[in-house]
Amino acid sequence: MSDDHLEQPDDENHMPEAHPFSGYLRQFFRGPGRSRSLTRDEAFDAFSMVLRDEVDPIQLGAYLLMLRYRGETPDELAGMIEAVRTIARLEPDESDVPAACHPMLDWPSYAAGRTRGLPWFVLSALLLAQNKVPVLMHGYNSHLIKGVGTEAAFKALKLPIAMSAEEARSDIERHGIAYLPLRHIHPKLQELIGLRPLLGLRSPVNTLLRLLNPLQAKAAFLGVFHPAFLDVHRETGKLLALPRIGVIKGGGGEAERTPYKHVDLRLLDNGVLSDLRWPAALARSEKPEDDAPPAKMEHFMGVWRGEIEDIDAIAKIKGSAAMAAYLAGRADYIDEAESLVEGWWANRKIKRQR
The missing domain is CATH 3.40.1030.10 (Nucleoside phosphorylase/phosphoribosyltransferase catalytic domain)
Incomplete structure (x- = not known):
């Protein structure tokens, strides 16, 4: 059978489903003029996934190194800190905490x-x-x-x-x-x-x-x-x-x-x-x-x-x-x-x- 008769796969139909975290990486790596920092809400969601072990190690390394390379923004840091406070349950009911x-x-x-x-x-x-x-x-x-x-x-x-x-x-x-x-x-x-x-x-x-x-x-x-x-x-x-x-x-x-x-x-x-x-x-x-x-x-x-x-x-x-x-x-x-x-x-x- 010649190559002309081989059925070629449809790339769109056979593309594996994107990992939920990949969208955040895409914002970092889209190239000059198109990449951007994460918003505070995006940073919260992304780092919440990290803390819940929902991220592949390759994705985690790319995420941390890109932030390090270009410098984390205050909005990104604020979102990440809020994620830690939420996941680690560091926000107690103040009425239950004695002043001392x-x-x-x-x-x-x-x-x-x-x-x-x-x-x-x-x-x-x-x-x-x-x-x-x-x-x-x-x-x-x-x-x-x-x-x-x-x-x-x-x-x-x-x-x-x-x-x-x-x-x-x-x-x-x-x-x-x-x-x-x-x-x-x-x-x-x-x-x-x-x-x-x-x-x-x-x-x-x-x-x-x-x-x-x-x-x-x-x-x-x-x-x-x-x-x-x-x-x-x-x-x-x-x-x-x-x-x-x-x-x-x-x-x-x-x-x-x-x-x-x-x-x-x-x-x-x-x-x-x-x-x-x-x-x-x-x-x-x-x-x-x-x-x-x-x-x-x-x-x-x-x-x-x-x-x-x-x-x-x-x-x-x-x-x-x-x-x-x-x-x-x-x-x-x-x-x-x-x-x-x-x-x-x-x-x-x-x-x-x-």
Whole structure:
């Protein structure tokens, strides 16, 4: 039989049915002049599918890498954050939540870069908690290349680590502070952030988690490594109607104030954007010439107990705490915040280990 007699398939009739997620990818990859970002509603729907495991791994990789390549928009981030809050059930009936269970400050911790050392900002948060500023820390950085993770610091300080958002509220009511690991917010989120070694890059998940504010705190203190994300966080927070956000380019990407140069606190306060420049806490001449001390828990605890005098570390602790106190509304001016924290540090409560 000749080829002329072979029945040719009708492409349209034999085209497999498109995957529901493919339409979102099509918006990204249609080519110059035709591709576009997702709307807030589209981002909500797309990321809801991701969280429900309704997306093929090839689609997931394409989605995350394209967002990373061109940069996620505030609308996309807002939609993705709303998807997480909905799927992870982070929107409780406020009438059922006692006021004492509400954190005053949300403090995300997701950095894991090569410059991350000891988490001095955890001691900053503890200072606030000891002085009636309830704090929720949440995060994932136990995959640190070097240094000590936030969860390990909480364990060393014998501070509570919550198994759920509800338990975090109870811990805050009892202790004034809690740490909520990412795996206990939603396991899919930890799986997604854990793709970084496979993809070779951070993904938009790293960005949205800093703005998640799982317990709807009145204020949030965010740190980023790349300056380009300072305003992205503020703009997204504005879309989400978050009341008060402070974002800094912090040490290793955490909300930790660098002591040897000025730090700009990028603010969102009830819809209004502003910047507040905090002067250097220490002169460059005060910077130790020796190599940095090893990132060991013994050093971390020794500074907290007053057994080790580490000028650099103490400046980071006090400086970060002052910014956090300002964001939480405990001070109206930089000098007032720094003076307040000086007293907190001098009178801190130290649990001696047996």
